[in-house]
Amino acid sequence: MTLDEFLAIDDSKKQLExxxxxxxxxxxxxxxxxxxxxxxxxxxxxxxxxxxxKFVYKTPSGVLNAMM
Incomplete structure (x- = not known):
């Protein structure tokens, strides 16, 4: 799997799994x-x-800024 394919998974829980x-x-x-x-x-x-x-997920700060 490439990084792009991994990031295309639309659920961070599935990515962590x-x-x-x-x-x-x-x-x-x-x-x-x-x-x-x-x-x-x-x-x-x-x-x-x-x-x-283990891997953990934290929302990148740029994502929150782009949503505001």
């Missing part, structure tokens, strides 16, 4: 980012952060 499911299968956070053709910093720019051995 994918990321954390891959971790449960033994993939590393960096290895998972490499599969997307990117790195963890870019995932963070899209709101996905690796914290305490």
């Amino acid at each position: 994918y990321l954390n499911g891959a971790l449960a299968e033994g993939k590393s956070p960096d290895g998972l980012a490499e599969e997307f053709g990117t790195n963890r910093r870019i995932l963070g720019e899209h709101g996905f952060y690796y914290v305490a051995k």
